[in-house]
Amino acid sequence: MSVRFRIALLTTALMAVLLVAVGAGVYLTLQRSLSSEVNARLAEAWTRVARQVREQSRAVRVGPDGPSFPFPPPDLDPVTFPGLYSQLTLPDGSFYLNSPQLEDYIPLPASVLERNLRGEPVYYTVHFHGAPVRVLSVLLVAYPTEEPVVTLQVAEPLTPMYQTLSKLRLLLAVCGGMGLVATAVGAYVLAGRSLRPLTRITHTAQHIGDEGDLSRRIDPPPTRDEVRQLAETFNEMLDRLEEAFSAERRFVSDASHELRTPLTALRGNAEILLRQIDAERWDPADLRDGLADIRDEAERMGRLVENLLTLARADVGWRPDLEVIHLDQVVADAARVVAPLAGEHIFRVHNAGEIDVVGNADQLKQLLLILLDNAFTYTPPGGEVELSLHRRDDAAEIIVRDTGPGIPPEQRQRIFDRFYRGDAARANGAAGAGLGLAIARWIVDCHNGAIRIDGGETGGTVVTVTVPLAPATGSSPDGRPAAATGQPIAAAG
Numbered sequence: 001m002s003v004r005f006r007i008a009l010l011t012t013a014l015m016a017v018l019l020v021a022v023g024a025g026v027y028l029t030l031q032r033s034l035s036s037e038v039n040a041r042l043a044e045a046w047t048r049v050a051r052q053v054r055e056q057s058r059a060v061r062v063g064p065d066g067p068s069f070p071f072p073p074p075d076l077d078p079v080t081f082p083g084l085y086s087q088l089t090l091p092d093g094s095f096y097l098n099s100p101q102l103e104d105y106i107p108l109p110a111s112v113l114e115r116n117l118r119g120e121p122v123y124y125t126v127h128f129h130g131a132p133v134r135v136l137s138v139l140l141v142a143y144p145t146e147e148p149v150v151t152l153q154v155a156e157p158l159t160p161m162y163q164t165l166s167k168l169r170l171l172l173a174v175c176g177g178m179g180l181v182a183t184a185v186g187a188y189v190l191a192g193r194s195l196r197p198l199t200r201i202t203h204t205a206q207h208i209g210d211e212g213d214l215s216r217r218i219d220p221p222p223t224r225d226e227v228r229q230l231a232e233t234f235n236e237m238l239d240r241l242e243e244a245f246s247a248e249r250r251f252v253s254d255a256s257h258e259l260r261t262p263l264t265a266l267r268g269n270a271e272i273l274l275r276q277i278d279a280e281r282w283d284p285a286d287l288r289d290g291l292a293d294i295r296d297e298a299e300r301m302g303r304l305v306e307n308l309l310t311l312a313r314a315d316v317g318w319r320p321d322l323e324v325i326h327l328d329q330v331v332a333d334a335a336r337v338v339a340p341l342a343g344e345h346i347f348r349v350h351n352a353g354e355i356d357v358v359g360n361a362d363q364l365k366q367l368l369l370i371l372l373d374n375a376f377t378y379t380p381p382g383g384e385v386e387l388s389l390h391r392r393d394d395a396a397e398i399i400v401r402d403t404g405p406g407i408p409p410e411q412r413q414r415i416f417d418r419f420y421r422g423d424a425a426r427a428n429g430a431a432g433a434g435l436g437l438a439i440a441r442w443i444v445d446c447h448n449g450a451i452r453i454d455g456g457e458t459g460g461t462v463v464t465v466t467v468p469l470a471p472a473t474g475s476s477p478d479g480r481p482a483a484a485t486g487q488p489i490a491a492a493g
Contacts (some may be wrong), residue, residue: 004191004199009283010186016180023172030168034161039123042136045081046154050140058259059215083157088150089141092116096150105131106155111138114149125158132158197227201234212257214242224467262297269293310439319446327364327396329356331389334368350388355396356470359447364467367443370436370465371400379460394468395449403460407453415453416441 007380020489071424087098093113112122121138135155141148166388204218217238220231269290328351335349368387375385383403390397406413416437444451449467 004188004195007191008184008188011191012180012184015183019179021178023176026173027165029170031165034164037109038134038156038158039136041084042123042134042156043079045084045086045156046136046138046152046351048081049086049154050138060210069197084154084159085156086152086154088114088152089137090150104124106133106135106153106461108137108153109153113151117148128155128157132162134158153209194227197221197231201231205234208238210215214238214245217300223253231413240399246284262301265297267300269297310442320363322358322360322447324356325359325361325364327359327398328353328389330361330364330398331368331387331398332367333389334372337365338369338376342385343376345376345379346382346384348384350390352388352390355389355391357396357447357467358470359467360479363443363446367440367465368398368400370440371465374436375400375461375463376403378402381462391469392466395468398465398467400463400465401460406459406461409455416451 006106033049055216083103085099085106087102088096089105089108089184090096090111093110094106095108097417106128109124109126112124115122116137116139119139125132125134127133128464133155135153135158137151137153139148139151143458173412194471201218204216208214208216208359218231220228220235254282273290276283280289331349335347339347371383372387377403379385384401385403386401387397388400388401441451447467449465451466452464454462454464
């Protein structure tokens with residue numbers, strides 16, 4: 001069952017409930033109103049007839065044979081009370097007089113007569129000659145003795161009222177049926193028009209799924225409603241999907257390119273060594289150089305695969321476990337590891353003392369090694385590389401500063417993209433695949449921190465990493481090794 005049909009069906013069902021409720025209310029209200037009007041006319045007619053009877057029978061006495069003075073036949077004005085009739089009944093239940101138009105007496109139940117003799121006026125409905133009749137029966141007493149004389153019944157046929165109610169039921173049924181049909185058709189048509197943008201969205205999604213064309217977009221309707229919001233949200237999702245697929249294609253292409261180089265080198269060196277062995281004319285120096293090249297390329301490919309695996313785990317949502325760690329100790333460990341790599345560079349470390357953060361020591365150490373390795377790689381011999389740790393408000397701030405060529409401002413945003421290598425990296429011919437800073441940014445994001453690359457005041461590059469401090473839990477534990485402060489670890493020799 002389509003959404004359009006369900007909307008039309010539910011709308012029709014709701015309209016049916018409303019029509020039934022309104023129709024029942026109108027019918028019951030009119031029925032009660034007509035019944036009240038009948039009772040009111042009977043009461044007024046009884047008052048007229050009772051006045052006539054009293055005026056002509058003030059000295060009446062009731063004997064064994066009935067009243068001592070004959071009552072005049074009760075009658076009603078046909079203009080004032082059209083269709084109303086009256087009759088008189090003796091206290092013992094025998095009929096006495098009735099309207100000239102009546103050929104027979106209207107039935108008087110014994111229970112009604114008993115209530116009349118107790119002084120109660122009674123309304124009741126009986127069938128007279130096959131038609132329903134509404135009757136008001138009241139006891140009349142002699143004046144001034146208050147002796148029961150007769151009971152007076154005033155009656156009105158209910159056939160006109162029932163016919164009116166029957167016509168009303170027919171009218172409500174016909175109008176309700178026509179209203180339901182019109183509602184169903186209108187709801188079906190309006191639902192189709194309202195769902196037309198959703199149909200376009202469906203067709204667009206099918207086109208994208210069939211042809212893989214993520215560049216196609218939906219034209220939002222000119223309205224300001226939920227359908228327009230859905231179309232805009234769908235377009236935004238397509239933008240993100242297109243960007244993700246483009247990034248994935250670039251990633252696969254760049255990864256294939258980066259892996260092709262070491263594989264080609266491995267295959268070339270292996271073929272040279274195999275030819276020398278087959279010819280039994282190998283040179284130990286060439287053999288050593290070839291094996292060294294194979295080792296270096298294998299290590300390069302191993303690092304590349306490890307970085308790719310790290311980014312792949314990041315893409316599927318893996319995050320390292322975090323705990324309270326001593327960041328100053330991590331900085332000291334990273335400085336000690338990279339100190340032998342300083343070579344002809346001046347390497348300085350400024351450690352501000354005990355600083356605790358919520359993080360992962362291994363990941364933060366890898367972050368520092370990536371930043372320091374880049375600094376040593378792109379800083380000319382004799383240049384300076386500085387690693388410093390400071391407390392800045394409610395965050396720990398790590399700064400890696402070098403005196404290399406720096407990064408142009410237009411490249412600082414793209415430098416974190418995977419496989420992107422700036423002009424300095426290409427000009428320097430440095431080894432690497434351009435994955436280090438992408439991993440560095442992921443590590444910083446896992447620690448709810450921030451990383452920023454700026455230019456130094458006198459050139460070079462300044463990388464600033466901020467990580468939130470750990471909540472205060474008391475004094476720091478004792479026995480932690482002190483870090484070097486402001487002293488050069490390796491200098492040009």
